[in-house]
Amino acid sequence: xxxxxxxxxxxxxxxxxxxxxxxxxxxxxxxxxxxxxxxxxxxxxxxxxxxxxxxxxxxxxxxxxxxxxxxxxxxxxxxxxxxxxxxxxxxxxxxxxxxxxxxxxxxxxxxxxxxxxxxxxxxxxxxxxxxxxxxxxxxxxxxxxxxxxxxxxxx
Numbered sequence: 069x070x071x072x073x074x075x076x077x078x079x080x081x082x083x084x085x086x087x088x089x090x091x092x093x094x095x096x097x098x099x100x101x102x103x104x105x106x107x108x109x110x111x112x113x114x115x116x117x118x119x120x121x122x123x124x125x126x127x128x129x130x131x132x133x134x135x136x137x138x139x140x141x142x143x144x145x146x147x148x149x150x151x152x153x154x155x156x157x158x159x160x161x162x163x164x165x166x167x168x169x170x171x172x173x174x175x176x177x178x179x180x181x182x183x184x185x186x187x188x189x190x191x192x193x194x195x196x197x198x199x200x201x202x203x204x205x206x207x208x209x210x211x212x213x214x215x216x217x218x219x220x221x222x223x
Contacts, residue, residue, distance in 0.1 A: 069106055069107065070107050071103075071104040071105070071106060071112060071134070072105045072106075073103075074102045074103055074104050074111065074112075076153055077148050077149050077150070077151070077153070078101075078111065078146060078147070078148060078149070079100060079101055079102060079146070079148075079149045080099065080100050080102055080113050080143060080145075080146055081097050081098070081099050081143075081144040081146075081147055082097065082098045082099070082100070082137075082142045082143055082144060083095060083097055084096050084097070084098060084142065086202065094202070096202075096204060097144065099147075099149065101113070101114075102137070102146065103134055104134065106136055108136075110136035110137065110138050111136070111137045111138075111146050112134040112135065112136060112137070113134065113135065113137045114134060114135075115133045115134065115135040116140070151189065152189040152190045152191035152193060153190045154187055154188070154189055154190075155188050155190050156187075157185050157186070157187050157188070158185065158186050158188075159184075159185060159186075160182055160184050160185055160186065160197075161183070161186075161214075162182075162214060162216070163182070163183040163186075163196065163213070163214050164181065164182060164212070164213055164214065164215065165180065165181050165182070165198040165208035165210065165211070166178060166179070166180050166211040166212075166213060167180075167181065167208075167210050168210065181198050181199065181200075181208075182198070182199070183198055183208060183212065184197055184198060184199050184205060185197045185205075195207045195208075196208040196212050
């Protein structure tokens, strides 16, 4: 298979649908960096690991292989990420993301969730990454603070 390199910043989007305990469906998208294109123009991404048990032995396949994104049923499209490439990631170091939400009763609530990592980008931007209630990692957009420091960072 011939591979043609992809320009920086292209990502393939994959749709995931989950249902919470109340039966409400949620749609979210995962992106994967595109490393190139095959001869047919399909974007190539790192393949997901498939695990199977064969004669009592666990076998993993697909690790580290580039595969066409459209081989996955939940592939949606190819988009520009719009973000500078990531050059480094470091642990969150005890920082917290304070968020505000409106409850079913109409009242506003505030909560804290840990910053799981700091992402450093080639253009100098630094982003606090937090985990949501589903365990998905996203950028913390509101107030960032540390329990040992009296000051905060707002985005």
